[in-house]
Amino acid sequence: MLPRHVVDNLQNVLGKESVITDREALLCYSYDATRLERLPDIIVKPVTPDEVVSILNIANHEKIPVIPRGAGTGFAGGSVPVQGGVVLSLQNMDRIIEINKDDMYMVVEPGVVTKAIQKAAEAEGLFYPPDPSSVNICTIGGNISTGAGGARGIKYGTTKDYVMGLDVAIASGEIISIGTRAPRSAAGYDLTRLMVGSEGTMGVITKAILRLIPLPEKTITVTALFSGMNSAASVISLLLKSPVRPSVLEFLDRESIRVVRDLLPLKAREKAEAMLLIELDGPEGTVDKGLPKIEEICKRSGALDFEVASTSSDRERLWTARRSVSPALYKINPTKINEDVVVPRSRLSELIVEIENISLKYKLQIVSFGHAGDGNLHINIMTDEKNHEEFERAKKAVKALFEATLRLNGSISGEHGIGVTKASFLSMEVGKMAIEIMKGIKKAFDPNNILNPGKLWI
Numbered sequence: 001m002l003p004r005h006v007v008d009n010l011q012n013v014l015g016k017e018s019v020i021t022d023r024e025a026l027l028c029y030s031y032d033a034t035r036l037e038r039l040p041d042i043i044v045k046p047v048t049p050d051e052v053v054s055i056l057n058i059a060n061h062e063k064i065p066v067i068p069r070g071a072g073t074g075f076a077g078g079s080v081p082v083q084g085g086v087v088l089s090l091q092n093m094d095r096i097i098e099i100n101k102d103d104m105y106m107v108v109e110p111g112v113v114t115k116a117i118q119k120a121a122e123a124e125g126l127f128y129p130p131d132p133s134s135v136n137i138c139t140i141g142g143n144i145s146t147g148a149g150g151a152r153g154i155k156y157g158t159t160k161d162y163v164m165g166l167d168v169a170i171a172s173g174e175i176i177s178i179g180t181r182a183p184r185s186a187a188g189y190d191l192t193r194l195m196v197g198s199e200g201t202m203g204v205i206t207k208a209i210l211r212l213i214p215l216p217e218k219t220i221t222v223t224a225l226f227s228g229m230n231s232a233a234s235v236i237s238l239l240l241k242s243p244v245r246p247s248v249l250e251f252l253d254r255e256s257i258r259v260v261r262d263l264l265p266l267k268a269r270e271k272a273e274a275m276l277l278i279e280l281d282g283p284e285g286t287v288d289k290g291l292p293k294i295e296e297i298c299k300r301s302g303a304l305d306f307e308v309a310s311t312s313s314d315r316e317r318l319w320t321a322r323r324s325v326s327p328a329l330y331k332i333n334p335t336k337i338n339e340d341v342v343v344p345r346s347r348l349s350e351l352i353v354e355i356e357n358i359s360l361k362y363k364l365q366i367v368s369f370g371h372a373g374d375g376n377l378h379i380n381i382m383t384d385e386k387n388h389e390e391f392e393r394a395k396k397a398v399k400a401l402f403e404a405t406l407r408l409n410g411s412i413s414g415e416h417g418i419g420v421t422k423a424s425f426l427s428m429e430v431g432k433m434a435i436e437i438m439k440g441i442k443k444a445f446d447p448n449n450i451l452n453p454g455k456l457w458i
Contacts (some may be wrong), residue, residue, distance in 0.1 A: 146416060161211075225272040
């Protein structure tokens with residue numbers, strides 16, 4: 001519980017309605033998609049950058065933890081207040097400030113939902129490609145803080161490729177403006193890139209300048225069904241080597257298909273052991289010319305079926321299915337450990353073999369799906385945390401998965417970030433010296449360690 005004078009100071013700055021202490025509300029802000037829980041001491045909901053600055057001034061003076069939070073959709077525990085303190089909810093800072101059609105950028109506050117950014121861009125004939133699976137509810141501040149990706153990464157890259165500049169409130173109570181509205185800059189260290197993926201440990205984003213690109217003229221969505229995972233993996237390799245570059249290349253294994261079967265075409269329900277969800281976009285002529293080539297590659301590699309979504313509602317139904325896989329997995333087991341490893345694209349088939357071996361060794365069901373086009377799979381180890389012996393096996397399986405990923409020259413996180421759940425494993429990938437350098441950088445921004453402490457490393 002915070003001292004009374006701290007609560008009073010926060011209320012004086014924000015008003016009583018924006019400072020929340022009742023237990024029911026605190027519970028709602030105590031967890032994210034990992035289901036890890038820790039009750040905060042208080043929730044604050046600023047509306048302006050000046051209010052964010054005032055919150056940080058109070059917290060820094062009192063040395064109280066501050067945990068920036070968007071929509072709480074993260075899978076690494078990054079917004080869980082593991083040391084209590086102040087949850088700084090940015091949901092009320094949700095304005096789209098500017099859309100510049102000539103220079104193709106958008107200026108937004110951190111609480112804007114990512115889908116709203118996409119729709120606003122499309123209304124102007126522009127395109128914001130990053131599309132995490134939680135696109136309908138996640139916020140841009142959270143996307144930037146975790147370095148979120150999404151299905152279109154294969155062609156368009158991830159969030160980091162679209163952040164041109166940021167306003168960031170740092171622990172000392174100052175706002176720094178970094179980056180530029182210009183197409184490029186070589187002015188000193190790239191602090192904008194440094195902030196992307198920093199998980200709220202160095203500052204609180206109060207404004208973002210996002211790069212936009214022209215909206216593709218045409219998009220086609222198709223499904224290809226296969227009798228086994230190896231056949232699907234071979235198609236992925238061939239498609240990546242072909243001159244036709246899909247904008248989306250998503251993979252679902254048998255269990256992923258099963259848990260969302262009611263949303264999928266009948267043929268997928270009946271005979272698919274693996275499925276690829278593929279999109280091709282661009283000028284109409286280019287898309288029409290590329291589609292037969294993709295179909296030929298799929299069928300030559302043993303596709304059981306190749307079907308084009310004929311209407312926008314069919315396309316949306318497929319995407320609803322894909323985005324529903326993760327929550328639907330709780331139909332299988334009450335607990336899932338969701339990891340988001342990534343490997344070089346050429347080694348994806350080896351990763352699939354490693355996953356099968358880990359599943360057999362630890363006698364656990366493992367469900368895989370995700371962004372196969374850029375080597376990023378979501379590996380879900382299904383278990384029951386109430387079964388102590390099984391859950392211990394599951395934790396060993398996680399370490400084995402990370403070891404296998406690093407042997408394949410991959411990374412333990414492709415888009416979820418490190419947060420709490422991977423903090424003990426980060427040194428496996430980057431080494432102790434790199435972590436010490438990261439700690440030094442954080443200290444320069446946050447000498448009193450008030451910003452999201454307990455994350456990234458142990």
